[in-house]
Amino acid sequence: MSFENLNLHPLIIKAIGEAGYTTPTPIQQQAIPELILGHDIMASAQTGTGKTAAFMLPALHRLATPSKVPGRGPRVLVLTPTRELALQVSEAATKYGKFLPRTKVVSILGGMPYPLQNKLLSQPVDILVATPGRLIDHIQRGRINFSRLEMMVLDEADRMLDMGFIDDVEKIAAATPATRQTLLFSATLDSAIDKVAARLLKSPKRIQVATQQAKLENIEQRLHYADDLTHKNKLLDHVLSDEKLKQAIIFTATKRDADTLADSLAAKGFEASALHGDMNQRERTRTLNKLRRGGLRILVATDVAARGIDVANISHVINFDLPKFAEDYVHRIGRTGRAGASGIAISLASGKDSVHLKRIERFTGQQITSHVIAGLEPRFKPRPGGAGGFRKTPSVAHKGKRTWSNDNKSRQNLSSANGNQTNSRQRPYGDNNQGNSQRKGMWNQ
Numbered sequence: 001m002s003f004e005n006l007n008l009h010p011l012i013i014k015a016i017g018e019a020g021y022t023t024p025t026p027i028q029q030q031a032i033p034e035l036i037l038g039h040d041i042m043a044s045a046q047t048g049t050g051k052t053a054a055f056m057l058p059a060l061h062r063l064a065t066p067s068k069v070p071g072r073g074p075r076v077l078v079l080t081p082t083r084e085l086a087l088q089v090s091e092a093a094t095k096y097g098k099f100l101p102r103t104k105v106v107s108i109l110g111g112m113p114y115p116l117q118n119k120l121l122s123q124p125v126d127i128l129v130a131t132p133g134r135l136i137d138h139i140q141r142g143r144i145n146f147s148r149l150e151m152m153v154l155d156e157a158d159r160m161l162d163m164g165f166i167d168d169v170e171k172i173a174a175a176t177p178a179t180r181q182t183l184l185f186s187a188t189l190d191s192a193i194d195k196v197a198a199r200l201l202k203s204p205k206r207i208q209v210a211t212q213q214a215k216l217e218n219i220e221q222r223l224h225y226a227d228d229l230t231h232k233n234k235l236l237d238h239v240l241s242d243e244k245l246k247q248a249i250i251f252t253a254t255k256r257d258a259d260t261l262a263d264s265l266a267a268k269g270f271e272a273s274a275l276h277g278d279m280n281q282r283e284r285t286r287t288l289n290k291l292r293r294g295g296l297r298i299l300v301a302t303d304v305a306a307r308g309i310d311v312a313n314i315s316h317v318i319n320f321d322l323p324k325f326a327e328d329y330v331h332r333i334g335r336t337g338r339a340g341a342s343g344i345a346i347s348l349a350s351g352k353d354s355v356h357l358k359r360i361e362r363f364t365g366q367q368i369t370s371h372v373i374a375g376l377e378p379r380f381k382p383r384p385g386g387a388g389g390f391r392k393t394p395s396v397a398h399k400g401k402r403t404w405s406n407d408n409k410s411r412q413n414l415s416s417a418n419g420n421q422t423n424s425r426q427r428p429y430g431d432n433n434q435g436n437s438q439r440k441g442m443w444n445q
């Protein structure tokens, strides 16, 4: 199937061609015809599946025909849980709508100054992309007229539910015309989402694309067991010394940990910065732009801040701390392997994380293979099987040498091949000098 078959406006097809898209993704193939017919839809699709274009192209298709209702208020409203996602949606709208008239895009985000937003809202708007809290403020102050609104999109509805935004979303929906077309996108369509959909959508078509499993196919998932923080940091240094690592996002459990780790990596000579919700919007945007332009190799982030980041060059995602929820694991590792590229997701876990790892494996339906790096073996023996049995890992620091594996024979081979008589078990996190010097050479230039 091609985009021409989807009956989209020719100026939209032109912009898609310029963006380099040749074939609609599965969610686009299923959603666009329904949306052009004016149906409501609820779709399970995550970032990376092309869901933004799946709703934005039909939205723009609508805008190609002038509104029958006079006024200057938005005709399309997209609600997103985070500012980063809102900015990405706005960029996509501008990109796909560049040849169409009447496609003024405005983003209304928390953390941004009110005067500028007031000014933007006093001018004609076609597509409004907003986070719910700030939008409610403007609605309550009477700054938005929804009389022209034709389409409302709830992007990452599951996340808006988790973050407690659903009451705001419902209030916003109540301020829009009942005749609107409503679209709901969510990672999973569960009973909580069904309840929201029952209140806000009219006989929606359900669209289910790629299972978690299929979505993760191009991402290699690895696990390194770490005994303590020192060990974890050494493993991280080793991973970051991989020449194949173009850009990486490292996830930490807390904002403070993100700052600390980013500072310590920067002190070691890595191009690293933190991204989290305590930073003001200008700092966040600056950091993300730097990442997009390739001026930043390593982003150390928390879950919420990193949601929806779409940077093609992210080759590695590293879970310095495992996420609390299995679903966040999928969101995190989905930051790599974008648009058909392959990616590597590495989790650093302790022995205590075994139950948690099992839960993640159940959710994704895939096993995470544990790897061991020569000289950085964990002291404890993890159980065999999924999230267990060791595999040798491709090792930069030990390039050309045998890597340690769980069978004695290859361990012996390693010792003799290295001419190294030290038993690697006696120096579990022995300083990996070669790796360090290689890294310094690589990053300090």
Ligand code: AMP
Pocket (backbone or CB within 6 Å): 020, 021, 022, 023, 024, 025, 028, 046, 047, 048, 049, 050, 051, 052, 053, 310, 338, 339
């Ligand atoms: P999304 O799921 O909306 O975050 O999109 C993921 C990535 O896929 C973005 O970088 C889009 O630019 C890209 N993309 C969306 N649709 C297509 C398509 N039909 N062909 C190629 N790339 C696409």
